[in-house]
Amino acid sequence: MLLKSILLALQSIKRNVMRSFLTMLGIVIGVAAVITMVTLGNGATKAISNQIASLGSNLLMVMPRMEFRPGSSSTAQPFENRDVEAIREQIGSLKAVAPMVESSATVVYGANNWSTSATGTTNDYFTASNWTFAAGRPFSEAEIQSGKAVCVIGETIRKELFAGKDPIGASLRVKGFGAEVIGLLKSKGQGGMGRDQDDMIVMPLRTVQRRIAGNQKINMMMLSVKDGVLSDDVVNQIKLLLRERRHVGAGEEDDFEVMDTKEIAQTLSGTTKTLTGLLGAVAAVSLLVGGIGIMNIMLVSVTERTREIGIRLAVGALENEVLLQFMVEAITLACVGGLVGIAMATGTAMILAHAMAVPYVFNPGINILSFFFSAAIGILFGYMPARRAAKLNPIVALRHE
Amino acid sequence: MANNGTPLIELAGLTKSYGEGAAQIMALNGVDLRVEEGDFVAIMGPSGSGKSTVMNILGCLDTPTGGAYLFRGVHVERLTSRQRTLLRRYFLGFVFQGFNLLARTSAIENVELPLLYRGVPKAERHQAASAALAQVGLTGWEKHTPAELSGGQQQRVAIARALVTDPQILLADEPTGNLDSRRGREIMDLLVSLNKDRGLTILMVTHDHDMAGYAHRVIRFVDGVVERDDANGRAL
Numbered sequence: 001m002l003l004k005s006i007l008l009a010l011q012s013i014k015r016n017v018m019r020s021f022l023t024m025l026g027i028v029i030g031v032a033a034v035i036t037m038v039t040l041g042n043g044a045t046k047a048i049s050n051q052i053a054s055l056g057s058n059l060l061m062v063m064p065r066m067e068f069r070p071g072s073s074s075t076a077q078p079f080e081n082r083d084v085e086a087i088r089e090q091i092g093s094l095k096a097v098a099p100m101v102e103s104s105a106t107v108v109y110g111a112n113n114w115s116t117s118a119t120g121t122t123n124d125y126f127t128a129s130n131w132t133f134a135a136g137r138p139f140s141e142a143e144i145q146s147g148k149a150v151c152v153i154g155e156t157i158r159k160e161l162f163a164g165k166d167p168i169g170a171s172l173r174v175k176g177f178g179a180e181v182i183g184l185l186k187s188k189g190q191g192g193m194g195r196d197q198d199d200m201i202v203m204p205l206r207t208v209q210r211r212i213a214g215n216q217k218i219n220m221m222m223l224s225v226k227d228g229v230l231s232d233d234v235v236n237q238i239k240l241l242l243r244e245r246r247h248v249g250a251g252e253e254d255d256f257e258v259m260d261t262k263e264i265a266q267t268l269s270g271t272t273k274t275l276t277g278l279l280g281a282v283a284a285v286s287l288l289v290g291g292i293g294i295m296n297i298m299l300v301s302v303t304e305r306t307r308e309i310g311i312r313l314a315v316g317a318l319e320n321e322v323l324l325q326f327m328v329e330a331i332t333l334a335c336v337g338g339l340v341g342i343a344m345a346t347g348t349a350m351i352l353a354h355a356m357a358v359p360y361v362f363n364p365g366i367n368i369l370s371f372f373f374s375a376a377i378g379i380l381f382g383y384m385p386a387r388r389a390a391k392l393n394p395i396v397a398l399r400h401e
Numbered sequence: 402m403a404n405n406g407t408p409l410i411e412l413a414g415l416t417k418s419y420g421e422g423a424a425q426i427m428a429l430n431g432v433d434l435r436v437e438e439g440d441f442v443a444i445m446g447p448s449g450s451g452k453s454t455v456m457n458i459l460g461c462l463d464t465p466t467g468g469a470y471l472f473r474g475v476h477v478e479r480l481t482s483r484q485r486t487l488l489r490r491y492f493l494g495f496v497f498q499g500f501n502l503l504a505r506t507s508a509i510e511n512v513e514l515p516l517l518y519r520g521v522p523k524a525e526r527h528q529a530a531s532a533a534l535a536q537v538g539l540t541g542w543e544k545h546t547p548a549e550l551s552g553g554q555q556q557r558v559a560i561a562r563a564l565v566t567d568p569q570i571l572l573a574d575e576p577t578g579n580l581d582s583r584r585g586r587e588i589m590d591l592l593v594s595l596n597k598d599r600g601l602t603i604l605m606v607t608h609d610h611d612m613a614g615y616a617h618r619v620i621r622f623v624d625g626v627v628e629r630d631d632a633n634g635r636a637l
């Protein structure tokens with residue numbers, strides 16, 4: 001009986017090509033839309049959380065305040081080495097304290113040159129911002145103390161200047177002096193707002209101060225807070241200390257800023273949650289539209305189906321036999337449509353993820369969920385009218401209009 | 402034909418109404434009828450007199466509102482829907498006034514359909530269906546769908562579908578209504594020979610006195626009751 005029903009169902013699909021195709025189309029679109037959108041939403045979330053992870057956890061950025069007034073902008077005085085020392089000595093619960101000086105620089109190796117940024121800092125910088133070494137080593141104490149002309153380069157620099165050659169030990173020309181490459185950082189890829197995090201070289205603080213900037217200023221400090229410590233407390237301690245050191249009078253505003261990356265992370269992940277929610281809503285609507293499409297086709301064909309059922313009953317088909325046939329037909333269409341939808345969604349999501357520069361994250365849950373949802377709609381609307389028709393007296397089914 | 406006790410079909414006080422309350426229509430008003438095995442009955446009567454209604458009930462396609470329908474002494478009106486289906490499947494052949502063929506389905510597949518539900522294997526099914534189509538003069542038209550056939554050809558496909566199972570009773574609602582008189586006579590000759598050679602019991606609705614002339618017995622319906630019951634020059 002099952003075999004008979006499968007045979008009849010396949011015959012029926014073949015005979016009603018257009019109807020079968022449209023039903024399947026509804027399922028395909030519903031499934032594909034939902035999976036694509038949710039997958040992209042997941043990808044975007046993943047991209048942002050990757051970014052947050054690459055910032056390093058519990059990171060504080062301290063920088064002089066920038067004032068914007070009509071016509072001019074001014075920056076409060078930069079930090080000094082003594083400020084860094086004071087923070088290191090007086091604020092507990094810090095894992096790393098990295099002073100930073102950033103300067104743009106053109107680096108030359110052989111016939112290749114590349115314009116990038118040079119950061120002067122200490123080894124704490126690598127700890128604080130989660131850099132790991134692909135090759136070579138960080139600075140030695142002596143190199144930091146004496147401001148030796150050595151540098152650690154990012155992956156982009158290796159690609160642009162060394163193309164296949166081993167950069168370690170090579171000598172780069174930076175702003176007219178030669179610097180030995182002692183380390184290569186492992187790639188972090190794109191950062192926030194499309195910035196290439198690997199496009200930079202890192203040198204000892206003194207080296208940049210003396211040879212590139214030509215002064216003793218420190219533009220920024222990057223501090224990493226120990227795990228399990230409330231960063232709010234640390235921020236307050238730093239503020240008190242710096243206000244005192246920088247002679248900010250009571251009642252005056254800070255002339256520096258302390259940014260907590262946790263806050264940035266929270267803002268970002270809040271945004272992605274909203275984004276995923278929005279995509280999910282759009283997807284739900286498309287699933288619904290797909291479902292209504294299926295419903296429509298099924299309802300339009302109810303008259304014809306009812307009459308067909310009447311004929312089958314009249315020539316001696318049992319109710320169950322008719323129902324099984326329609327069930328098999330609905331399941332076949334729903335499953336084929338669902339699988340095609342999943343295949344299409346996977347392809348589309350991969351292409352779009354690539355185009356949007358977010359990772360492709362396969363989400364089995366949404367695949368299964370949307371497959372079963374649209375399959376259920378297909379089966380429900382394919383099967384329910386058939387069930388009603390099969391319960392009728394054959395003559396009533398035959399007269400259906 | 403000899404009456405050996407239980408008739409093949411017996412209707413007693415059969416009624417059928419459609420609708421409710423004021424809008425109620427009595428399609429059958431107490432029909433009494435006996436049909437013996439091997440009989441060939443023509444049913445005549447004006448339009449709306451209840452001919453199709455009684456045929457549908459006889460064919461187990463519809464259920465009566467009141468009265469009794471006995472098939473070989475079994476009360477059909479008390480059977481379950483499943484039992485009535487099996488009765489249709491194994492004993493009855495039905496030709497509808499409106500053909501009722503499956504759309505987009507070839508003539509031969511339409512004729513094979515009742516055999517399929519009987520569980521007849523494919524090859525045998527195909528052979529029987531071809532033979533039935535040949536009987537009604539449709540050799541060469543097997544692959545055509547109803548939309549590609551004339552009204553008369555569709556009617557003959559419907560007749561072939563009713564005969565392919567080799568039923569005990571053929572219930573035919575105006576089987577020659579769409580046929581020209583030559584085709585009509587051919588079909589009647591076929592029915593006469595099936596009646597004579599195989600003892601097929603036939604009940605046939607017709608508006609045509611010539612066609613009714615082939616039957617042993619003519620029953621006339623008026624307003625949902627049997628008004629006249631004539632043996633066509635033959636003793637019952």
Ligand SMILES: Nc1ncnc2c1ncn2[C@@H]1O[C@H](COP(=O)(O)OP(=O)(O)OP(=O)(O)O)[C@@H](O)[C@H]1O
Nearest residue numbers: 419420426427428447448449450451452453454455
């Ligand atoms: N489904 C229905 N609902 C309501 N009334 C019906 C229905 N079917 C038949 N009738 C009514 O029952 C009566 C008998 O109809 P029936 O079809 O049996 O007539 P008939 O003798 O076959 O007529 P014709 O010669 O035109 O085929 C008619 O008055 C008809 O209007």
Ligand SMILES: [Mg+2]
Nearest residue numbers: 452453498574
């Ligand atoms: Mg009629």
